[in-house]
Amino acid sequence: MFLLLFLPEALPAQGTYSVARRWNEALLQAIREDFARPTVHARNLFHTSLALYDAWAVYDPVADPWFLGKTVGDYTCLFAGVPEPADRRAAQEEAMSYAAFRLLTHRFQDSPGGDTTLNRFQALMDSLGYDRSVTSADYTTGYPAALGNYLGQELIRFGLQDGANEASEYGNRAYFPVNVPLVPTQPGNPGLFFPNRWQPLSFDLFIDQSGNPIPGFTPPFLSPEWGHVVPFSLQESDKTVYRRNGFDYPVYHDPGPPPYIEPNTAGGATEWYKWNFALVAVWGAHLDPGDSVRWDISPASKGGLSDYPQDVSAYPDFYNLLEGGTPSPGYEINPHTGQPYEPQYKLRGDYARVLAEFWADGPDSETPPGHWFYILNHVSDHPLLEKRIGGEGPVVDDLAWDVQAYFALGGAMHDAAISAWGIKGWYDYVRPISAIRWMAGRGQSSDPNLPNYAADGIPLIPGFIELVMPGDSLAGPDEAHLHKIKLYSWRGPDFIDDPKVDMAGVGWILAENWWPYQRPTFITPPFAGYVSGHSTYSRAAAEVLTKLTGDPFFPGGMSDFRAPKNEFLVFEEGPSEDIILQWATYRDASDQTSLSRLWGGIHPPADDIPGRLIGEAIGLEAYAEAEAHFRGRTATGALVPTLKVYPNPATPQSGLTLEFVRRTTGTAECVLLDLSGREVFRQTVALAEGLVYVTCPTEGLAPGLYQLRLKDELGTRTFRVQIIPW
DSSP, rough: OOOOOOOOGOOOGGGGGGGHHHHHHHHHHHHHTOOOHHHHHHHHHHHHHHHHHHHHTSSSSSOSSSSOOOOEEEEEOOOOOOOOOOSHHHHHHHHHHHHHHHHHHTTTTSTTTTHHHHHHHHHHHHHTTEEEEEEEEGGGGGOHHHHHHHHHHHHHHTTSSSSGGGGGGTOSSOOOOOSSSSTSSSSOOOOOTTBOOOOOOEEEEOOOSOEEEEEEEEOOOSSSTGSSSOSSSOOOOGGGEEEEHHHHHHHHSSHHHHHHHOTOOOOOOOHHHHHHHHHHHHHHHOOOOGOOEEEESSTTTTTOOOOOOOOOOGGHHHHOTTTOOOOOOOSSSSSTTTSSOOOEEEHHHHHHHHHHTTTTSTTTTOOHHHHHHHHHHHHOTTOOOOOOGGGGOOOOOHHHHHHHHHHHHHHHHHHHHHHHHHHHHHOOOOHHHHHHHHHHHHHOOOOOTTSOOTTTTTOOOOOTTOOOTTOOOGGGGGGTTOOEEEEEEOOOOOOOOHHHHHOOOOEEEGGGGGGOOTTTTTTSSSSOSSSOHHHHHHHHHHHHHHHHHSSSBOOOGGGGEEOOTTTSSSSSSSSSSSSEEEEHHHHHHHHHHHHHHHHTSSHHHHHHHHHHHHHHHHHHHHHHHHHHHHHHTTOOSSSSEEEESSSSOTTTTTOOEEEEEEESEEEEEEEEEEOOOEEEEEEEEOOOEEEEEEEEETTOOOEEEEEEEEEEEEEEEEEEEEEEEO
16 A cells, blocks of 8 residues: 555556566566565565566676576576677567566466466566467577576576475474464453563454455464575675574574563563553554644654664653654755745644554555555656666666666565564564553553552553553443553554444553554564564665665655545544655655554564664665676676586486586686595586586495585585485
């Protein structure tokens, strides 16, 4: 649910879009009709962008392909080059289309919207004038369609071994939750035995992203082992490998642990745990326009942040616990117009609700990484944008712009998913609905002289978090709820009969019944909170778009979105007046995304800030990696990092063959070791330029695992091979 407001006459008709843009639009629609899987779709967006980029780059006189002729992870995509085509642009578009078509048809064949999606892919091929029956992958013939088929085929094979567990429908191999599921419709949280760890939610009715009702469903943790997936630009130096129950959890850009609570203990990290989740409950009190609080939500007052707290102890100075929001200097003038930004005073209760819904990744969403492709596409359509890669050099055509932009953004979104979900899987951190209900069930931790005291209970905050005292209407019959915790917060779905006309509003509720500001059939995404995926994705994307365009500001100095009165919100009525979300810079939009998750009730500050910081690092790394390929700076002049070893497994009679491509002549040393490190074969070979074969004998070798090493001027590369009986 992401739409940027641009004048219709400023937008080109889809028929004038580049071939790359048309495939990207088809993919975004396929994502909207698939399951809500932000990790899987970040990978789909990257791999499709990669297919488009490599099919374009291989014919470009400067750009360097990223996958063709390279080794990525443990997979080698052999490539011996193609002849210069008579019509370069036509060859690029043809190869791109066949590559995208083959890959996407494979990836979405089992989607819940699969029939519609595959028909859309087929219709796009037909509209482009390509014959879908052409399946040859022999690119040595010089036909671009064959190259596209080969590239699509290789990306499919790569994806079946890249650590995503695609062959098993991306299922979890080792992870299991330690807490029993929470049933949100029932009061309290009696099953949270490990209050620092993630807890599944059980639904009477869960509605998936395609709108399909699934009764009696407990969604599993999505992608807790995603740290195993082969990244784009993440480096080994970025990675820490943890181990739990005999299974490795790779973590890139490890932020360290979140604030943990020690049961029955006060002080230390326990206090930060309580502060973080109490803030989420308090910010729920901002979700009602009836309080008449108005803010200027224009760039004159919102945006321009440059510094973020580096430690949880600094969070109270950054997040306004009672009033909401963070420090925001805004901008005196729009640098593109030279004029001040016009103030826009709106009700905080409308602003916060629109933010929570606008950035949501529930039903009908292209998921957070897809949101940023949507933003990119509309930035690309803006008439004031000059399409200069990095804001420098000549203006490039739409195809060159789209292909390179998608490649950079896709790589960043893929790396953001790998980093954020690797962290989520390892730290396995609790979500607010679980923590708030659990703490409230323990009691209050502010005053041992008051009733219902517990050192690990929720802190009391007058006017927001209090005890139910005698005479309180919440005490219930026979004062059954006396001295329980009550919250002044959003009242939840029980106060909404008809979402078209009803609004839950804010009021006092028993904390055991607290809900995040989400749809009652979605509630909270099915994975751990720490770190925020939205914060990580969004800041990475903002950095890429800033680098790509050479300007931190949106074209014209601002972009916006209109949420119409009483039409935009989905699960309750609102907003009470038209709201126009506005952002001066890409980073401002990213910061707003992060805050939306706090008002939405699904992240505390402890999830947010590390995600922003990690996203910034990832965005810069990903753009540098992409730019190096745009400029053709990755050519080494020596061994292209491409190697294939076969057969594997081998037999004592078959031998092993190493196959790779050289750009120059040279030498290499081939060594075979058993698992004890004993050398069983060594050979130094002279290497010619071009396609090279090196044979390693296996005669007399006992069955088992071996290490095959190839050492040349670029370093040593190791592969595991298996010898099996004849």
